[in-house]
Amino acid sequence: MRLNRSESYFKSSSWKGTWEKDGGMLVNQGIHFIDLLIWLMGEPKSVYGELLRVSTEKEIEDIATGIITYQNGAKGLIEANTITKPNNIGYSLALFGSKGTICIGGKGFNQVKHCYVEGNHKVKNELTKLSHQTDEQHAMYEDFIQAIVRDQTNLVNPSEGKKALEAIFALYESHIENMSIPLPLESFSTEEMSKKVKGKEKDDD
Template identity: 30%
Template sequence: MHTVRFGVVGLGGMGLGHCRFLTEVVPEATLTAVCDTHPDRAQSAGEQFGVPYFTDHEAMFRSGLLDAVLIATPHYGHAPVAISAFEHGLHVLVEKPLCVAVSEADQMIAAAQRAGVKFAIGYQHRFRPEVQAARRLIEQGVIGEVRRTLLITAWYRTQAYYDSGDWRATWAGEGGGVLINQAPHFIDLWTWLGGLPSRVFGHTRAALHAIETEDEAFALVEYPNSAHGYLYATTNEEPGENLIEICGDTGKLRLHDGELQVWRLKHSIRQFTYEAEGMWDGIPAERIEPPIPPTPDGALQGQPALIQNFARAILYDEPLIVPGAEGLDAIEVINALILSSKRGAPVSIPVDRAAYDALLTELKAHSTPKTRVREQRATDPNLIR
């Protein structure tokens, strides 16, 4: 095998973007089939890319045309389609988020392990050079034990965006709002760099848009070592920004819209606090230049780099940058924040699976069909970033 044969399930804006990457950008991959439950979408994409098309993913999985599946359905489709693919012995790359509920994540991870196949999730921001550099610095102990974290992931979306699909920002169709759609990329980076919180006390609300889920969420989190963190996510800010701070006992790291800043302290804060004799003594902080190697000419970036890494993992056993099982951490945080908001009390991680499933069942039962839908299928222009 010199290339991996992919089938794409879900042919909205994201799915069509992935089809283009598979046919035009990633040399280790080839698109061999497409699937969507809407017959017109399936036929249109099949004709556009010159491949067989299906309206039933099970039929596509049985066709013998595939080695791997890329799942770009609405969120509730991620778990059942992925588990079916695993049962057919297929490798799976699933778009973010991993799924909607932690119980689904457990089932997906277990199914992948039983099948012994490759499993990855679409968190392409891990491939950014500055993010990779931040991870290396933390692993090397440059900033010491983490004492505080911060995540601000601020986006802007119009009402037309939310009106573009009957599933968007509904409990029955999407399983959440900004937390399950825009925020997962940077919740993933935040937990990848700063660790998984052990407790979340959060609040969500629809502050601006006419939607039944949240367009704003904020939380105070605690870590197993008693460190604290803060999270804010919204689709109500312009210009948007993405900011992650990881503050440790011997240094500080800040990722802000693609720029990495790092400070290293001359002394440990914990040690200096009790050894310093002067009442106004401070710790000298050195701003260090993070070691970010230049991107090689012709190297893929963003989503194409993610697909390439996944394909190479299948072909050559290259380590996955974003293993599917690691997608669980973001779902733990998202579920904990929503559950905390609905309960008005802190929620521990791991999240109580039965409690979140019960809440989601209740929210879906009260979800109402949209009265105003103006369907648009357009790939996010920031897809490759």
């Protein structure tokens, strides 16, 4: 994730850029891509991460890097920032497996940059067709409505959402503790991050 969030963006509202109310750059801007990494790759086992704050106009991180280790042995790499100049470059997601590679990106996250799956030559055309669809929010609302009408669990349930949030919190905790953090977490609060980050920055100096 390579975005631009200017100082005026953070100054436009008192909650922006604060650990207590914003929750951090990954929570605010990056959670959908962490969610995708987990949705596609499986259950996370542990997370290691580091943060960097460049702008002093806010409390939260400008840059986040991380490594997710999954229960199946796979690795997920996180690279996110909000200091890309002069404007957003956009988003990208790349999957590298034993039988193929898929890379999706672009400012609207709707461009198939590379696609190869062993034994499936049609997958690139299928992905390209899907990339032109812009009604994903409609589909999510429809799924939610049907879950209520039919009294069933919807596709995206709270336990799935919790996994992404927990992975981000583990990355934040890893930055403070300088170690890989096993999942699941027992407890974590972004409200405590302001004091912890300031303490770490002072120690690093």
